[in-house]
Amino acid sequence: MVGNGDLTGFPTGASFEGDLADLIACPSCDLVYSIPDVTSHERAVCARCHTILISPRRKAGKQLIALSVTVLILIVAACAFPFLSIGAAGLHHDASILQTALAFSGSLSLLSLAVLFFIVVIPVIRLSLLIYVLAPIIRDRPPAPLARQAFALSEALVPWSMAEIFAIGCAVALVKLSDMADVVYGPAAWIFAVLVVLVVATDRLMCRYSIWKSLEN
Ligand SMILES: [Zn+2]
Structure with missing residues (x-):
């Protein structure tokens, strides 16, 4: 035991x-x-x-919603601000995630759109579903229509929600790149660093058993 x-x-x-x-x-x-x-x-x-x-926790629902809303705002901000600025031989270039994803053509454009999907679109869908499911529960209201399906979909999207994996991958790639060019991390890179911590905190706080139980009523 x-x-x-x-x-x-x-x-x-x-x-x-x-x-x-x-x-x-x-x-x-x-x-x-x-x-x-x-x-x-x-x-x-x-x-x-x-x-x-x-692992039931009192007020976990409110904290989860607060964390989810924070992560949603940060993801939107991470798309808008420059992710990094690269300089070599006197030339500098800023790039945001959205600009980068839309800059490629041919087979690379498929890859960059897939990256955008995994690090932005899927996390946004997942967190929106979580907020939709939890909002009535924390106010002691009956579950929202299709709340069980929404929570099941949100759980199914967990392995495909890769914002934090992307941040770690970028950190490794940029350390390698810094030998060849001046790499300056933009605001979006730091936002992703915060996202890594918040996504882990959201996961630690969530008691899936308690959520399923409250959706049964
Ligand atoms: Zn076991």
Whole structure:
């Protein structure tokens, strides 16, 4: 038994005749548990792989919405401001993410549009869906129409939402490039650095079990 929650695991393959609503499966290793009582500030952790299963927090919904709105504003700002300025042999050039994505032609334009999609469009869709789902919950209203589908789609988009991966990739590429040219990070690069932290914070704060539970009512 790990964590504060009282978890009882069923070995893989064991049969269990009971109400499925009383069971929770570990999303990483599929071990099935009967749902423990987890109060605010407690966590239920998988005994086999230590994945967090339930971590309800009071006011997490409001904080999640605040973080999501902040990330949305930062993503829009990151598109508008120059990402970096490169100088070599006396020439300087500023480029924003939008300019860069639209500057290529041919097969490179497909690649740059895909990058724009993964780092801007998908994160924006994902966070908008999350705000749509959480807004009625924090006001103790009934869930919004199609809220379950919206949350499922938002969760399905998580692996495709790559704003923070892009930031790390750029940092590596720019360190290499700085040998050949003067590279100055623009405001958008620093915004992406902040985004990395906020996206991780959003993920840490979100208890998916609690959200699904509140969408059942
Ligand atoms: Zn597990």
